[in-house]
Amino acid sequence: MPTPFRIAFAGTPEFAVPALDALVSAGHEVVGVWTQPDRPAGRGRKLGASPVKRRALALHLPIFQPATFKSAAAQAELESVKPRLMVVAAYGLLLPKAVLAVPEFGCLNIHASLLPRWRGAAPIQRALLAGDAQTGVSIMHMQAGLDTGPVYATRSTPISADDTGGSLHARLAQLGAQLLLQVLAQLPGLKPLAQDVTRATYAAKLTRAEAQLDWTRPAAELARAVRAFNPWPMAWTLYRGEPLRIVKAVAQDAATPAAPGSVLMAGHEGVDVATGRGVLRIIELQAAGGRAMAAADFSRARALAGLRFG
Numbered sequence: 001m002p003t004p005f006r007i008a009f010a011g012t013p014e015f016a017v018p019a020l021d022a023l024v025s026a027g028h029e030v031v032g033v034w035t036q037p038d039r040p041a042g043r044g045r046k047l048g049a050s051p052v053k054r055r056a057l058a059l060h061l062p063i064f065q066p067a068t069f070k071s072a073a074a075q076a077e078l079e080s081v082k083p084r085l086m087v088v089a090a091y092g093l094l095l096p097k098a099v100l101a102v103p104e105f106g107c108l109n110i111h112a113s114l115l116p117r118w119r120g121a122a123p124i125q126r127a128l129l130a131g132d133a134q135t136g137v138s139i140m141h142m143q144a145g146l147d148t149g150p151v152y153a154t155r156s157t158p159i160s161a162d163d164t165g166g167s168l169h170a171r172l173a174q175l176g177a178q179l180l181l182q183v184l185a186q187l188p189g190l191k192p193l194a195q196d197v198t199r200a201t202y203a204a205k206l207t208r209a210e211a212q213l214d215w216t217r218p219a220a221e222l223a224r225a226v227r228a229f230n231p232w233p234m235a236w237t238l239y240r241g242e243p244l245r246i247v248k249a250v251a252q253d254a255a256t257p258a259a260p261g262s263v264l265m266a267g268h269e270g271v272d273v274a275t276g277r278g279v280l281r282i283i284e285l286q287a288a289g290g291r292a293m294a295a296a297d298f299s300r301a302r303a304l305a306g307l308r309f310g
Contacts, residue, residue: 008083010034014051016089018177019110026181031081032062036092069099078102097144107142110176114154116195119147120203125165128228134158137176139183141192150192152183164230208233215260215310219251219278237309247292248284261310266299
């Protein structure tokens with residue numbers, strides 16, 4: 001077995017948990033886990049621990065939750081555990097140059113795209129929205145810029161016609177954990193390769209506003225949006241002035257003279273809606289305050305044909 005590293009781990013959401021588990025299972029010494037401070041969650045707005053914190057507690061690992069890594073106190077905490085390497089996976093806080101310089105072998109980041117494609121906050125969803133045929137994970141040596149560092153290794157996976165943001169998230173989290181161990185097994189001899197900056201694209205953070213479907217867009221684009229925004233923030237439209245979430249939908253290559261957003265048909269196969277080009281068939285949806293259900297069931301109690309969404 002390769003020599004284990006003293007590793008400081010930084011991550012917050014579910015995406016980072018498989019990597020933490022992999023490090024511990026492989027025998028690396030995780031000397032501390034950094035995760036974002038507890039946040040209000042749920043209807044009661046009670047403080048909730050991040051998925052990484054919950055896993056670190058179960059593994060009995062030291063936990064650190066600074067509000068920022070810019071403070072001297074937070075940087076001193078990192079220095080005190082004397083890590084040889086820091087592994088970062090969707091941590092969500094900026095790491096200043098002073099932090100990047102603490103570990104002997106620097107900081108490695110597990111990024112959910114094939115860098116330099118989709119640098120930034122939402123690479124999984126942006127790949128789906130753009131209609132990319134494949135995506136993957138990259139293990140990058142971190143620099144001060146946004147996902148600009150040289151890359152140790154990548155692993156790709158095809159994007160299938162039924163992949164959602166959620167399914168890709170789960171698959172890439174596992175791929176990232178596996179690839180991380182492969183890279184660690186080859187350090188310090190493995191040298192990262194610089195990214196081709198001319199091929200870089202930016203994956204902006206998701207917003208609820210952009211998840212509102214624009215029915216003037218082609219049906220194929222809208223179907224990708226439904227998949228990309230599932231499970232968050234969920235694609236939606238307006239139905240009688242209230243938000244209606246679109247959970248599952250497929251594009252139909254059919255011409256119609258109806259205005260975009262018009263409901264063409266509501267039956268056992270779903271709800272067909274006119275778009276700027278083609279028809280979007282809604283398979284599953286969720287009304288405000290309700291549960292997700294088949295669009296066919298939703299339509300049985302409502303006269304949808306002729307109605308216009310949006």
